[in-house]
Amino acid sequence: xxxxxxxxxxxxxxxxxxxxxxxxxxxxxxxxxxxxxxxxxxxxxxxxxxxxxxxxxxxxxxxxxxxxxxxxxxxxxxxxxxxxxxxxxxxxxxxxxxxxxxxxxxxxxxxxxxxxxxxxxxxxxxxxxxxxxxxxxxxxxxxxxxxxxxxxxxxxxxxxxxxxxxxxxxxxxxxxxxxxxxxxxxxxxxxxxxxxxxxxxxxxxxxxxxxxxxxxxxxxxxxxxxxxxxxxxxxxxxxxxxxxxxxxxxxxxxxxxxxxxxxxxxxxxxxxxxxxxxxxxxxxxxxxxxxxxxxxxxxxxxxxxxxxxxxxxxxxxxxxxxxxxxxxxxxxxxxxxxxxxxxxxxxxxxxxxxxxxxxxxxxxxxxxxxxxxxxxxxxxxxxxxxxxxxxxxxxxxxxxxxxxxxxxxxxxxxxxxxxxxxxxx
Amino acid sequence: xxxxxxxxxxxxxxxxxxxxxxxxxxxxxxxxxxxxxxxxxxxxxxxxxxxxxxxxxxxxxxxxxxxxxxxxxxxxxxxxxxxxxxxxxxxxxxxxxxxxxxxxxxxxxxxxxxxxxxxxxxxxxxxxxxxxxxxxxxxxxxxxxxxxxxxxxxxxxxxxxxxxxxxxxxxxxxxxxxxxxxxxxxxxxxxxxxxxxxxxxxxxxxxxxxxxxxxxxxxxxxxxxxxxxxxxxxxxxxxxxxxxxxxxxxxxxxxxxxxxxxxxxxxxxxxxxxxxxxxxxxxx
Numbered sequence: 001x002x003x004x005x006x007x008x009x010x011x012x013x014x015x016x017x018x019x020x021x022x023x024x025x026x027x028x029x030x031x032x033x034x035x036x037x038x039x040x041x042x043x044x045x046x047x048x049x050x051x052x053x054x055x056x057x058x059x060x061x062x063x064x065x066x067x068x069x070x071x072x073x074x075x076x077x078x079x080x081x082x083x084x085x086x087x088x089x090x091x092x093x094x095x096x097x098x099x100x101x102x103x104x105x106x107x108x109x110x111x112x113x114x115x116x117x118x119x120x121x122x123x124x125x126x127x128x129x130x131x132x133x134x135x136x137x138x139x140x141x142x143x144x145x146x147x148x149x150x151x152x153x154x155x156x157x158x159x160x161x162x163x164x165x166x167x168x169x170x171x172x173x174x175x176x177x178x179x180x181x182x183x184x185x186x187x188x189x190x191x192x193x194x195x196x197x198x199x200x201x202x203x204x205x206x207x208x209x210x211x212x213x214x215x216x217x218x219x220x221x222x223x224x225x226x227x228x229x230x231x232x233x234x235x236x237x238x239x240x241x242x243x244x245x246x247x248x249x250x251x252x253x254x255x256x257x258x259x260x261x262x263x264x265x266x267x268x269x270x271x272x273x274x275x276x277x278x279x280x281x282x283x284x285x286x287x288x289x290x291x292x293x294x295x296x297x298x299x300x301x302x303x304x305x306x307x308x309x310x311x312x313x314x315x316x317x318x319x320x321x322x323x324x325x326x327x328x329x330x331x332x333x334x335x336x337x338x339x340x341x342x343x344x345x346x347x348x349x350x351x352x353x354x355x356x357x358x359x360x361x362x363x364x365x366x367x368x369x370x371x372x373x374x375x376x377x378x379x380x381x382x383x384x385x386x387x388x389x390x391x392x393x394x395x396x397x398x399x400x401x402x403x404x405x406x407x408x409x410x411x412x413x414x415x416x417x418x419x420x421x422x423x424x425x
Numbered sequence: 426x427x428x429x430x431x432x433x434x435x436x437x438x439x440x441x442x443x444x445x446x447x448x449x450x451x452x453x454x455x456x457x458x459x460x461x462x463x464x465x466x467x468x469x470x471x472x473x474x475x476x477x478x479x480x481x482x483x484x485x486x487x488x489x490x491x492x493x494x495x496x497x498x499x500x501x502x503x504x505x506x507x508x509x510x511x512x513x514x515x516x517x518x519x520x521x522x523x524x525x526x527x528x529x530x531x532x533x534x535x536x537x538x539x540x541x542x543x544x545x546x547x548x549x550x551x552x553x554x555x556x557x558x559x560x561x562x563x564x565x566x567x568x569x570x571x572x573x574x575x576x577x578x579x580x581x582x583x584x585x586x587x588x589x590x591x592x593x594x595x596x597x598x599x600x601x602x603x604x605x606x607x608x609x610x611x612x613x614x615x616x617x618x619x620x621x622x623x624x625x626x627x628x629x630x631x632x633x634x635x636x637x638x639x640x641x642x643x644x645x646x647x648x649x650x651x652x653x654x655x656x657x658x659x660x661x662x663x664x665x666x667x668x669x670x671x672x673x674x675x676x677x678x679x680x681x682x683x684x685x686x687x688x689x690x691x692x693x694x695x696x697x698x699x700x701x702x703x704x705x706x707x708x709x
Contacts, residue, residue, distance in 0.1 A: 270591050273427050287431050287469060287523045288544070328428070330469065332563055333591060335428040379546050380471070380521035382555055396428055412554045416624035419562060423618060 004028070007043040015050045040072045040132055044147060065106035067142065069135035076128045076142075078102040079158040082233075082250035083122050087196055101250060102126075102142065103160035108178075110136070113144035118152055125153040164233050170211035170267055172236045172243055173275050180232045181245060183207040184260045188223045206278060207245065208262045213279050215239075219248035230254045241390030242276035266384065269334030269397065276391040282399070283407065284331030286378040293325045294345075294370035295356055323353055327378055329385060329399075336397040338385055344401060348377050382407040429454050430593070431469035431523055433560040437493035437616060439465065443536050444604040445528045457526040457538050460608050461567040462597030468540060470496055470522045471548060471556035477511050480690060485511050489522060492557065492620045495683075497539040499527065507542045514547060521548045521556075531671040531704035554624055564617050567594065572610055574598045652680055656688050660698060660706050668705030 011024050024046070031042035061075050083100035098113040098120065113120070120126065129149040134141050144150070164178045172179065188205035203218040205225065216223070216234075223229065232254075234247035247253065266283040297319035298304060299311035311317050323345035329338050346352050349370070351359065356370055363369040387402040442465075444458040454466035472489040479485050485508055487498040500507050514520070524542040531537075570590045574580040580602060585595035601608065622628060659677050663669035675682050689706065692698045698706055 268591065269430070270593055285431075285469060330431045332430055332433045332469070332559070333593060334430045376546075379544060380469075380523075380548055380552060382552075382559075407555070409551045409555045412551070412558050413624050413626050416558055416561070416621045419558070419565070420618065420621045420625075423565070423614075423621075 003039055007039055011043055011046050011050075014047045019050060038134060040070065041145065044072070044132075044145075048147065063106040064102070064104045064109050067109060067133050067140050069133055069140050071133045073130050074128075074132065074142075075130065076102075076104070077153065077158055078104050078126060078128060079156075079160045080120055080122055080124045080126065081108055081160055083120055084249065087198075098144075102128075103158075103163075105159050105161050107161055108163050109140060109142050111142040111144060113148075115146055116144065116150065118150045120150070123155070125155060125158040127151040127153055168211040169207070169209045169214050170271060172214055172245060174236050174238050174243060176236060178233045178235055178251075179245075180230065181207070181209070181234060182228070182230045182256060182258065182260070183209040184228045184262060185223055185225050186213060186262075188218075188225045190222075208260075210261055210263050211265070212267060212277070213262075214243060214245050215278050216245040216247070218253075219246075221247065221249065221251070221253050223253070228256045228258045228260050230256050236275075238275065238391075241392045242278060242388065244278075264386075266331075269329075269331050269336050271333075272336065272389050272391065272397055273334060274391060276397070277389040279386065279402070280389055280399075281384065281386045282329060282331060282336060282389075283382070283384045284329040284336075285380060285382050286327045287330045287335070287380070288328040289371070289375050289378050290326040290328070290337070291371070293327065293374050294323065295360055295367045296322050296324055298322050321353060321357055323349075323356060325374055325378070327374075329383060334397070336389060336399050337395065338387075338399045338401050338404075340401050340404070344404060345374075349373060382409065429466040431467045432463050432465045433469055433556065433563045434459060434463045434465060435493040435560055435564065435616060435620065436472070436489075436491050436496045438463070438564070438613065439468070439496065439526070439538050440494055442538055443534070444600070445530070445536060446600070455526075457528060458597060458600050458604060460601055460605050461564070461571050461610075461613055462594065462599075462601035463567060464593065464597045464600065465526050467523065467525055469556075470524070470540070471553045472496065472520065472522075473516075473553070474511075474514060474518045474520045475516050477514070477516060478690070479512065486690075487511050489520060491560075492623050493616055496522075497537070498522065498524070498542050499539045500542050504543060507545050510545050510547070511542075519548050519550055519553050521546050521552060529704075535672045557620055557624055561617055561621050564613065564620075566590070567598070568610055568613050568617065570594050570598050571601070571608060574602060575608065575610070652684070653688055653692065655680070656685065656692065657697065657708060660708055664707060668701050668707040671704045671706060674706065 008021055008024050008028060012021055027046060028042055031037045031046065032039055061077055064076065064078065067074065079102065081101040081103050083098055085096050085098050087094050087096055098116055100111060101108050102111050103109065128144065131148045132143050132145065134143055164180050165176060166180045169181060169183060184207065186206045186208050188203050190201060190203050193200055193202055201220050203223040205216060206213050207216050231247050231251055233251035234245050236243050237246050264281050266281045267277065269282060269284065272280065292305065296305045299306055299314055299317050300320045301314040301317065302311065304311055306319050309316055309319055323342040325340040325345050325348065327338050328335050342353065349356065359369060360367050383404055384407055385399060385401050385404040387399045389397055389399045391397050438459045438461060439457065442457045442459045446456040446458060448455045456464040456466050458464050470489055472491040475488050475490050477485060477487040483502045485500040487500065489496045489498060500511055522540065522542050523544045524540040527539050527541050529537045529539065570585055573588055574585055577584060580599060582595045582599050585598055586592060655678060659674055660669045663673050663677065675685055678685060696709060698708055701707055
């Protein structure tokens, strides 16, 4: 029997057979398909609408760890880790919903409360009767609905398992859950926005530790450049192909009296896969110089590289000459496509744009002479590059190079010696 | 899907590989998995080009050696630039190569790894030293990861990653442990130390010699009728009608395999033998 049929049976039995099955079916289907009410909720609502007895097993408490999506009538004892509110409109009437995190000694779970019969605050311990769960963005979410009853418990009667992972900035990756980061705020700008008509403050900038730097967004929590802060309960999201740290009132932010040395150490390319990176340093070898590097002609309007004088968007234009390099840098752990601008390409070639154009003229307008020079200069050359790396499905890892240097290879024997010493030679 | 990294692996480690993970779908990479868990689809090599042989209009074989052994390059017709450089560069010469790994498996338990070069460039000694250093520190990392994994009663990718190793390293280590019966970490430790020693100033002043370049070149030029005769006789002996198996031939003869390859190629060129199918050799 499928879930739907089972729900029909449950309603039939709970309402003592006062409704025919077909009528129940029709009403249940309408709740689900027309109003998008989850089956489990619709079932309970219909039962209570017809004054049936909602089955419950109040005596049994389960733990957060045991919760799975699609459970009904669950009873829990939890501590409110965080709570926020949002207004929403139903038939023109404004209502308030609450959401946040609740936990016990086995774990923490997000919750949504459509109504609250007690005034819940952060830190409260509470018995929850007859709640249900749903799947929300791949996670289980606890729902406090109309038929859920809450009862406050003595303070601190529930302990919460901490699921916040301490992490270095280089390790931060989306999907790692809540994290704790200690870092120095490099820059912070404040702006105000309205979310659901509520004015909110956003502080955004970058934060760094001894492993790297990452952009952050702080909702409503003031952050000041130069401070060293400990953020507990932040999470990592990606924005435009790059990881960023996000925190708000659900997180705690403490100023620390610490000195953090911001070092620039090269990261492994593999660690950028799936997250990109802000202002990262990468050391590797150029293993490919892509076609389209060297002298290019762009549409003066949109900057597109053109084949002739026709821009697909702006029609016939007088193209503007430019220099660029697209090259694959590989450090043995992964590969990143590096995009170098005109100035950087001029530095590599030791020629400026005019000289390049002259050189191409000498070669009967054949731009491949420049491509060959770049190949010769770059292929197999160890390079250190710095810039923002974005990871997008379509292109893979790409870095917009801010600055670069050819590696100094003169002190290899010294490095070899210290590595041998490490090996106890 | 992320681009496959170009692994830095010494020749001896690559050539010891007996594990090949063939792509199950088109456009997916195939991997040679070394005993230390390097999952090599693409490789970056800097070494000394010691010998080039034009096998046919379509195939050029070449050897690039490092301090531990030789990489076997197999250049086809699809990379005219690679071919042009290989044909015109006199050995010995420092070269950098980016290529894809490939294998030849004449029998089930035999596997020979080669590299199909995508790009090649003449470079200088400084770059080679940098490559040896870079390859050494990457080898060190795999040695450490493998040593840790071998200590575990039930090693998993997650447990190795918990020790701070990257996912690619951890996955390779687990594949290697599943595939290889015995992994001699000590051997690679010795390899690592000797490779690094070559970079020390005292060695550089001595002008360390490259492994057997002159020998190899002599080998190629010199014709040895005695050995050829041995090879031909062995082929006849092993021929069960469908030709002698290459693997059996190598096992039977007391001649280094590289040398056998050279003799076979030269016999083939002269039309004395032919391959009815891959891995089988017959006398004309």
